[in-house]
Amino acid sequence: MRIEYKLLPGNERKNPPPEGTDLPFGILRTNHMFVMDYADGEWFNPRIVPYGPITLMPGAMCFHYGQCLFEGIKAFKHADGEIYIFRPDQNAARQNHSAEVLCMPSIPVEVQLEAMHRLVDVERDWCPSEPESSLYIRPFMFATQDELGVKPSKTLLYCIMLSPSGAYYKGGFNNVVRLLISKKFHRAVSGGTGTAKAAGNYASSLRPHSYAQSLGVEQVLYLSADNTSIEEVGTMNHYHVLKDGTFVIPEFGDSILRSITSVSVLELAATGKIKARQEVVYLDKFIADVQSREIIEAGGFGTACVVSPVGGYIFEDGTELVVGNGGIGEHSRKLYEMYTAIQTGKAPAPDGWLSRVARY
Numbered sequence: 001m002r003i004e005y006k007l008l009p010g011n012e013r014k015n016p017p018p019e020g021t022d023l024p025f026g027i028l029r030t031n032h033m034f035v036m037d038y039a040d041g042e043w044f045n046p047r048i049v050p051y052g053p054i055t056l057m058p059g060a061m062c063f064h065y066g067q068c069l070f071e072g073i074k075a076f077k078h079a080d081g082e083i084y085i086f087r088p089d090q091n092a093a094r095q096n097h098s099a100e101v102l103c104m105p106s107i108p109v110e111v112q113l114e115a116m117h118r119l120v121d122v123e124r125d126w127c128p129s130e131p132e133s134s135l136y137i138r139p140f141m142f143a144t145q146d147e148l149g150v151k152p153s154k155t156l157l158y159c160i161m162l163s164p165s166g167a168y169y170k171g172g173f174n175n176v177v178r179l180l181i182s183k184k185f186h187r188a189v190s191g192g193t194g195t196a197k198a199a200g201n202y203a204s205s206l207r208p209h210s211y212a213q214s215l216g217v218e219q220v221l222y223l224s225a226d227n228t229s230i231e232e233v234g235t236m237n238h239y240h241v242l243k244d245g246t247f248v249i250p251e252f253g254d255s256i257l258r259s260i261t262s263v264s265v266l267e268l269a270a271t272g273k274i275k276a277r278q279e280v281v282y283l284d285k286f287i288a289d290v291q292s293r294e295i296i297e298a299g300g301f302g303t304a305c306v307v308s309p310v311g312g313y314i315f316e317d318g319t320e321l322v323v324g325n326g327g328i329g330e331h332s333r334k335l336y337e338m339y340t341a342i343q344t345g346k347a348p349a350p351d352g353w354l355s356r357v358a359r360y
Ligand code: PLP
Pocket: 072, 232, 233, 234, 235, 236, 237, 257, 258, 259, 260, 261, 262, 301, 302, 303, 304
C-alpha cells in the first residue's frame, strides 16, 4: 500500500520517556498516527500524520448512534533491539468481525497489518522494554457521515494511535482484583454486540463499574442474561483454576468477546504446555466449587491486563466469596510468567505469534 507520510519536523517531535520511567497505561502518546478514509465503497488515502485533533461535523453519526469499534494490541522490544507485535493478525481478523456486527466495512487483514507495522516503525523509539511495559497499539474506526437517520454510515475513518504503557492495573500482576458478581447489570445478550469490540459496550459498562467501585471492588463479573452462567469482565475474559491446575474459561458463545489472550492460552494447552479448556460455567456450581476448594484460583485474561489474579467476589446482597487464599495462586503466576516470556522473546513463541517490525 502506498502510504503518504507527513511527519513532524525533528525539532517539533516530543521525545519518548527515558528508560526506567514507571509508565502509566494509555496516557502517553507518540508523535504520529495512522489515518485512512472510507467513502464510495472503498478505503483510500492511507497516511501517517502528526498525532492531533480530528475534525468532524457535529452531525457525524459516531456522535449520535455510536458506530465505533476499536482493538488493543501490544508490541514489545526484545533483547535483539527489534520490535515484535504480538498476534496482530488475530486482532485484525477480530476487527473485521466487530465491523460486521456493527454494519461497518471490513479492512483487508494485510492492510491493517501494514498500517500497524509502518506506524510502529516510525515510532520505534517509543517502544519501552521495562518489565510489564509495551507499546500499546490502539486501532479504531468510526462513522463520519453527517446525517441523522439511523443507518450504517457511508463514510468512516480508520485510525491507529500508539501509547507506550505500563501495566493496566497499578502493581501489574501483583495487583489482586476483586469482582462484583452482578445480577442487576448485564454486559451483553445473545444476538447483541457482546462479541464485538464495540465502543458502546464500554460506555454501558461505566455505570455498573462505578457501582462496583462504590461497593469497594474494582470490576464487574457479568453473568448471562438469565443470571445462570458466568460470562466475562468488562475488560477481560474470566478464568478459574481447578485443583488439578486446569484453567477453565467460559465458552465464548455469542455474547462474550473472543479474547486473543484466552485463545492463546487454549492454544498453549493444545501443545501440552498447560491444562486449559472451555465450558459453560454455571454460577451455582462455580460458587459451590469455590467454597469446597475444587476451584483454587481465578482471574482475568486480556491484552491490557495480561493475566490478572482475582482474589474474591462480592454479591449485591453484600455476601463475599474468597477464592483460594484470596491472593495470587501459583498456577496463575506460572502462566503469567510463561505468557510474558513468550511475548518479550525470553521463551520461544509458537509459529506466527510474533511479527517483527521491519525497518521500512
Ligand atoms: N473481554 C473484554 C470485554 C475486553 O475488553 C477484552 C480486552 O480486549 C478482553 C475480553 C480480552 O481480549 P484480548 O485478550 O483479545 O485483549
